[in-house]
Every structure is written in C-alpha cells, then in structure tokens.
Amino acid sequence: MQVWLFLRTFAASMPKEQSAIRERQRTDLREPRRYKVTIYNDDFTSMEFVVKVLVTVFFKAEAEAEALMLQVHHSDKAVVGIYSYDVAVSKVQKATHMAREEHFPLRLTYEPE
Secondary structure (H helix, E strand, C coil): CHHHHHHHHHHHHCCCCCCCCCCCCCCCCCCCCEEEEEEECCCCCCHHHHHHHHHHCCCCCHHHHHHHHHHHHHHCEEEEEEEEHHHHHHHHHHHHHHHHHCCCCCEEEEEEC
16 A cells, blocks of 8 residues: 555656647548559450450459450440559559460550549
C-alpha cells in the first residue's frame, strides 16, 4: 500500500508534458480511379487466340469471350473490363506477352474511365 501511495504522489508531483503533435483528419478520401482495358482488332491475330486471351487473362466465360471477340471484329475495338490501375496494367502486360509469344500483333490499352 505504501509503494502505491508513493508512486501516486510521485506521479502527481511530476510536471505534465504538453504534446506538440496534433492529429490531422483527412476528409478528402476518394474512390481509387478505375481504368478501362480496350482490345483492338487487327488483320493477323486469330479469333481463336483472342477468345483464349479473354478466357485466360480476363476470366470471361466462353460465350462472353466469343461475343466480345465478334464485337472487336466488327467494331475494331471493345472494352473488355474496368479495373484498378495495377490490375489493368497487369492484364494488358500479360495479354500482350501471350500475343508476342504466339507472334500476334494484338494490341490492348488501358485508360482512365
């Protein structure tokens, strides 16, 4: 009991320190920017390969991949997905790498939504 009383008295007699650190509140939080990935038509990349890329890289169902491939074929381009920046860049790089390995000039881009 004496030790506790001594510590309490000692702590009360110590000068109080004032902290110069102030906490800031951020109120300007926003959703991260989204990027749309577009695939473009060319005269050399096979339709089967485009479907393969859409299924393996963009995880599209076979029917959706075929519909997107036909849209690209008829409209010269199609948006295949909207992603965060890192995911969009990664998917474009992976698909482009697959195309170059097969000697296809397939072109994909990403741009802010």
